[in-house]
Amino acid sequence: MDLRIARATEDPSRLEAAREKVEAKFAGQIKAGIVRGELVIETGPERLLEVCGFLRDSKNIDCSYMRCLLGMDLGDCLEVIYLLYSISKGLKVTVRTKVGRDNAGVPSVYSIWKSADWHERETAEMFGIRFEGHPDLKTLLLKEDFEGHPLRKDFKLKSGDSAKPQTNSAAKEADQSGNEAKTEPGNKRAGSGSSQMTFESLKETDNDAS
């Protein structure tokens, strides 16, 4: 592994040279472009391991460092984005793969960069994407019996869209439709709202507490 450190570069000529190399190797099977100082490669899941292996092993691109791995829900399909970086050459490379929403399967790049281990586990539980070849794809951040995939767009939070500040009535509605196993002190809300509303919510509090 080349351990020299180079400054990160957004030089168009070097990115073009890297792009030509990649396109020469995988002619027609990938789409490569330069966006905002990064080389962006779009490929399908079946070519993914070859492309990533080439990016890591080629002497001129040498993407030995994986910055990040994330998933995205694009509405009609899911996308996995690999953000790579070359420490010795200073090049920033992004690889994007699209898969369908049902039965999404993408090969795991754990064999290429061990850094993909927990990133893939998190993306799998948040989006429902299966990473084939991953040694141990169990839930990382969520509980084992959690149902659903939280970061998909069709997973709504209990309170709906709360981009505007919640009023007392909206909070009461959300609380009543949520868990039943809550005791009263937990969802008291004082201060804002009309005094009528405050008094009513406290009246319920007293009835339940007594």
Added chain:
Amino acid sequence: MDKKTKKVHEGITIDGLLSIAFSNIENLLNWGRKSSLFMLQFGTACCSMEMVAAAAPRWDFMERSGMLPRAAPRHSDLMIVAGTVTTKMAPAVELLWEQMPEPKWAIAMGSCAIGGGTFKDSYSVIPGVDTIIPIDIYIPGCPPRPEALMYGIIKLQEKIMGKPDKFRLKDPRMKKEWI
């Protein structure tokens, strides 16, 4: 007339004598309990940094008030829940609470422990730790300053002694009194 209410001397009954003796012993025991609280070292999130700062040299509250942080729940009697409690952590919090021997007290520190805080509508956050364990003192803030934590512990000490609050905020619209 049974033995307990029998008058031994004018106005004094054995029952009365016993209750005076026991209330003095009770006061003594309570004084002992409040002066040497054993705190369970349990900090979840950002509020734990302010709890650590309260133990740091500037405020030095842990040593001054006689508190000692203990690692195991079986050796402690005060649990300060500082930080957000998530659905994955909730069984652990319940288990820790049940492992603590009586008498025990709990403090909810910070807005996440009181009512979920800024993460209230998340899918994995419990809206307030008092849904799983009974809380004695609530300390608001995000995070509350170390002085606020100190005030909360002093209030807890007063509660242990059975003394009423010296200062109470009574809002006629509210049915409950806030400290």
Added chain:
Amino acid sequence: MPLEPVHMQLNLGPQHPSTHGVFRIVLSLDGERIVKAEPVLGYLHRGIEKLVEYRTYSQILPMFDRLDYVAALLNELVYVQAIEKLLEIEVPPRAEYVRIILCELQRIASHLMWCAAYGMDLGAITPFFYLLREREIVLDIFEIVSGARLTPAFFRIGGVREDIPPGFIEKVDKFLDMFPKKLDDYDQLLTGNEIFLVRTKGVGVLSAEDAINFGVSGPVLRGSGVKFDIRRVEPYSIYDHFDFEIPTNESKDCFGRYAVRMEEMRQSTRIVRQALDKLPDGEVRAKVPKSIKVEGEHYSRIEASKGELGVYIKGDGSTNPYRLKIRAPAFVNLMALPKMLENSLVADVVAILGSIDICMGEVDR
């Protein structure tokens, strides 16, 4: 008949004084030697990446404070930087200098907290009290600037919230005058201490190739000999105007990471001193539309106190982000923990875990 060893399962549970938050490791032990270590995360998973899709860009800023709660201003910097890059907003120079001063002071505060907790993990209680005394002075400086010690929420998209108050420069000057001498004192407490050396030298070795493959960054990577610092490699803000060294250590073990962090504190004081001398006049906030709408995707990264902190924002032209991914350095550094724990003893777990410097707020988000 040969006897087969049965490995004992030991649970270093979510409530433990040395796990720096709610973090659990399930260890399989053969006597005292560790055969397998499996970290279990998620005890502080608050769902921030989902919550931000329901909030506007200005409302998200205080949530970033709560990620790495030991070093809050650094998290805010990466977020405002990503949005400013997408919206092509130019930050006024005075705001840039104020940001750098506060961020480097925040880095010092974060390393002080780490060192205090690390000493306490290994049994040395004295550094805890001395180092937290200095951290309180830094938190005082944050308080006179923004009003809050731990979660300032001071940076805004386009600059900082308001200008620095009178008395700020004198206070920072006073701190910088007395801090390097104190650091030398603390060096005497731990660096030459025999017990500390025995517990950290040769423990938790991570080679440079492994470190890069695991995506490790920050002092853990520099403690393995790789001189990779985003402030030098991909300078953001105005870091290319300052003159500072990047400390590395070739020993690749816990002691190397400790030495890197102590030296980084000295370099941070150098940067703050230069920034104070060159502080220009002017406004501190650029003109930004009242309701911020962002279109496009960008990944922005900074060198936080724990490593490379990155934020990937995708905006679809509305007031809320479409997708926001936080690349937390402690999350990625923690992936190398089972590798570092190979063939070590139970007593080394705490030393190695402490040297990675995790903060569960950003590991679990």
